[in-house]
Amino acid sequence: MSVKVRIDGIDYEAQEGKLLIDVCADNGIDVPHFCYHPGLGPDGNCRMCQVEFVTARGSRLGVSCKATVTDGMEVLTQSEQAKRARASVEEFLLLNHPLDCPICDKAGECTLQNYYMEHDLEDSRMDFTRHKKGKAMDIGPTLILDQERCVLCDRCVRFLRDVAGDPQLHIASRGHAAFITTFPGQEVTSAYSLNTVDLCPVGALTAKDFRFASANWFMKNTPTVCTTCSRGCSMQLQTRPDENRVVRFRPRHNAEVNGYWSCDGGRLDYHFVNENRITRPFVRTDDNIFECSQQEAIGSMRTALGLTPAGKVEGSGSAKAVLLASATCTLEELYLLKRIGNDLLSAPVFVARHIPDGVEDDLLRRADRHPNVRGAELLGLQVVDFTGDGPAANPVRDALGAQGVLVCVGFNRHVTPGVYAAVDHAARVIALSACETRLTEAADVVIPGLTWAEKDGLVVNFEGHVQRLKAGMHAEGVSEWKILDNFIASLTGSEAHEFVTHIRQAIGSSESAFAGVDLAKVGPHGTRATAQPVG
Numbered sequence: 381m382s383v384k385v386r387i388d389g390i391d392y393e394a395q396e397g398k399l400l401i402d403v404c405a406d407n408g409i410d411v412p413h414f415c416y417h418p419g420l421g422p423d424g425n426c427r428m429c430q431v432e433f434v435t436a437r438g439s440r441l442g443v444s445c446k447a448t449v450t451d452g453m454e455v456l457t458q459s460e461q462a463k464r465a466r467a468s469v470e471e472f473l474l475l476n477h478p479l480d481c482p483i484c485d486k487a488g489e490c491t492l493q494n495y496y497m498e499h500d501l502e503d504s505r506m507d508f509t510r511h512k513k514g515k516a517m518d519i520g521p522t523l524i525l526d527q528e529r530c531v532l533c534d535r536c537v538r539f540l541r542d543v544a545g546d547p548q549l550h551i552a553s554r555g556h557a558a559f560i561t562t563f564p565g566q567e568v569t570s571a572y573s574l575n576t577v578d579l580c581p582v583g584a585l586t587a588k589d590f591r592f593a594s595a596n597w598f599m600k601n602t603p604t605v606c607t608t609c610s611r612g613c614s615m616q617l618q619t620r621p622d623e624n625r626v627v628r629f630r631p632r633h634n635a636e637v638n639g640y641w642s643c644d645g646g647r648l649d650y651h652f653v654n655e656n657r658i659t660r661p662f663v664r665t666d667d668n669i670f671e672c673s674q675q676e677a678i679g680s681m682r683t684a685l686g687l688t689p690a691g692k693v694e695g696s697g698s699a700k701a702v703l704l705a706s707a708t709c710t711l712e713e714l715y716l717l718k719r720i721g722n723d724l725l726s727a728p729v730f731v732a733r734h735i736p737d738g739v740e741d742d743l744l745r746r747a748d749r750h751p752n753v754r755g756a757e758l759l760g761l762q763v764v765d766f767t768g769d770g771p772a773a774n775p776v777r778d779a780l781g782a783q784g785v786l787v788c789v790g791f792n793r794h795v796t797p798g799v800y801a802a803v804d805h806a807a808r809v810i811a812l813s814a815c816e817t818r819l820t821e822a823a824d825v826v827i828p829g830l831t832w833a834e835k836d837g838l839v840v841n842f843e844g845h846v847q848r849l850k851a852g853m854h855a856e857g858v859s860e861w862k863i864l865d866n867f868i869a870s871l872t873g874s875e876a877h878e879f880v881t882h883i884r885q886a887i888g889s890s891e892s893a894f895a896g897v898d899l900a901k902v903g904p905h906g907t908r909a910t911a912q913p914v915g
Contacts, residue, residue: 383451388458394449401429401444404457411457412466412495414473414581415533416445419640420542426533428495430465432456441465463499470500476511476556477582478528486583488596492531513559520548520568522588522644523576527559530584536560536576543641544743546570560584571745574644578630587628589648594620594627602852603632603904605839607708607751607832608646611744612841613638614905615646617833617852624854626650626833634905637845643745645738650833652793656816658828659856665824674858678867680825684785684808685725689870701727702779704802706734706790707750707763709860710837710849711899712883713789714756715891716864724871728779731756734766735794746842751832755840758893758909766798776802783807788819789860792831795819812860828857835859836880838899840909846897847906 383396387409394403399422404411414426422445429444434454441461456462473492481487513527532551537560541547548568552561562568568576577587599618606613606629614634619626629650631642661677663670672680682689685701703721705714714731721729733750740747756763764775776798780786786806791799792815803809803822811823814831834855840846861880869876877883884899896910 383449383453385449386452386454388456396450397448399445400431400447400449400453400455403449404444409457411444412499413445414491414531415535417535417579417640420535420538420579422446423534423538426469426531428466428469430462430469432459432462466495466499467502470495471502471505473531474500474504475506476513476528477531478510478515480529483592484529484583485586485591486529486580490583491581511556514561519562520573522573523568524586524588524591525560526584526586527561529582530560531582532558532560533581535579535581536585539575539579540568540570540573544570544572544575546572548573549576571643571645571739571741572641572743574647575631575641590628594618598622599627600852602850604832604850604852605751605847606642606646606649607839607849608643608649608749609738609746610748610750610753610842611638611746612751612839612845612847613642613646613744614847615642617650617850619833619852621854625654626853632904636905637841637847638744641744643743645745652815653831653833653853657856658813658816658820658826661825661827663825674827674863674866677825677827678863678870681787681810681827681867682870684810684825685787687871700781700784701725701787702776702784702802702806703727703729703787704776704789704799705729705731705756705761706788706792707731707753707756708735708792708832709752709790710835710839711752711755711759711846711887712837712861712880713864714752714759714761715883715887716861716868717789718759718761720864720868724868729761730776730779731761731763732766732776732791732799733763734791734796734799736767736796748842751839751841754842754844755838755846758840758844759891764798766796768796768798774798774801777805780806785810788812788823789864790829791817791819792829793817812863814857827863829860829863830855830857837861838884838902844909845906846894846899846902846909848902848904 381396413429415423424446430441431444517525519525537549602617604617606615616632618628660671663680721727735749737747738749785808787810789812795817809823810825812829814829834853837849866876881900
């Protein structure tokens with residue numbers, strides 16, 4: 381039921397029973413808070429979100445995170461009484477807080493720092509020695525705790541207990557001596573521990589992986605998707621443009637996919653982006669390596685497949701070809717490979733699950749560590765399982781025959797024995813890859829591609845939710861979709877597409893699973909494919 385609420389003299393419609401702090405946020409009214417978080421619910425311990433409630437019996441202060449809206453409610457968020465209350469809370473929080481902002485990872489995005497500027501901005505009146513607590517405490521594989529900076533908002537405790545199901549932090553002692561700590565002799569080992577760093581409004585909890593890596597104001601933020609498992613959490617990629625490297629990877633809110641959270645494994649799965657990169661195409665002949673241009677590499681690719689340039693394609697070429705894509709490839713790349721295999725080469729197209737399965741839980745993590753298996757299935761491509769250690773049944777190797785040419789796309793790491801068996805069986809190997817692997821060491825033609833951090837493309841999670849990867853780094857190579865599209869153009873004499881949106885439009889018009897979905901306009905939270913997911 382809808383009710384009318386008056387906030388700062390303006391009437392708003394709101395759902396009855398909704399928290400006042402959320403109603404304010406929905407209408408662009410900023411009410412400061414430390415302990416409240418929409419993913420955790422109200423706690424009411426910090427008292428920073430106080431507003432003035434106007435009633436027939438006079439006005440009173442109260443916390444907005446505990447108040448639910450009712451019809452006719454009137455509140456003032458910017459009254460002098462409310463401002464004085466917030467300033468007092470801020471002063472109490474700063475009594476023992478260390479003045480180490482210049483070396484704090486949270487500088488530039490610290491809630492305490494921001495609220496001081498907005499709601500206090502007074503010199504300290506403290507004339508006694510600050511109460512000392514622990515500093516730079518190693519409390520587990522991922523976290524460093526600075527107890528002196530903590531404002532006891534209790535967010536980290538509540539997240540680990542109520543969301544992650546791992547109650548590994550708690551508040552000990554009382555009054556100004558209270559502090560966050562682990563249980564005696566234990567560490568924080570939760571698979572979701574780094575969410576506490578995001579939740580911490582100050583620099584009390586910092587990530588070992590990011591600690592002292594970069595100041596906030598030097599980083600570029602790009603909305604993208606985690607490619608570590610088939611969940612496909614919505615993420616924010618943070619890079620240093622001056623160094624062209626990834627420095628941090630953390631979740632962004634998406635109610636349809638991951639809520640406010642992500643697992644530690646996904647957050648930390650970015651280091652390979654900065655390492656072992658292939659920057660130039662090359663051709664290997666008799667153990668000699670010759671660097672070349674991309675156009676020359678595509679020409680060598682045609683030659684290996686027994687094909688001639690545009691207008692002279694004879695049948696399916698003189699060589700037996702098999703196309704093998706990683707299930708980490710984007711939807712656009714898989715679609716173009718399908719076109720090449722079906723329309724130009726009459727060659728089978730396989731999509732490989734090649735990254736060993738991970739741990740699955742009831743919160744976010746999926747065992748399947750590939751972001752686009754469902755996308756391959758919706759395109760009607762055959763998915764093969766190469767996640768095992770042994771030489772199991774290998775349809776790719778069998779399809780190659782005696783003198784087959786294997787075209788591999790997107791295998792940037794975790795090239796497992798099943799893939800190697802196919803590579804070893806092929807007469808010639810062509811690899812489109814961003815990183816050096818045993819596969820690129822064996823390939824006859826190598827064309828550098830991009831990692832997920834540098835490419836713009838679509839992935840489809842296990843539920844059929846389509847999301848968009850966005851480039852957050854300068855690309856040394858060329859996106860695989862562009863290479864494949866140029867290859868098609870070199871064979872057909874057609875013009876290569878300039879933008880990836882043209883490929884998305886082609887998918888929408890030719891693939892029934894995506895009919896009615898405007899793939900060219902997939903927003904930051906994604907959309908559902910027309911077809912329903914299996915299983």
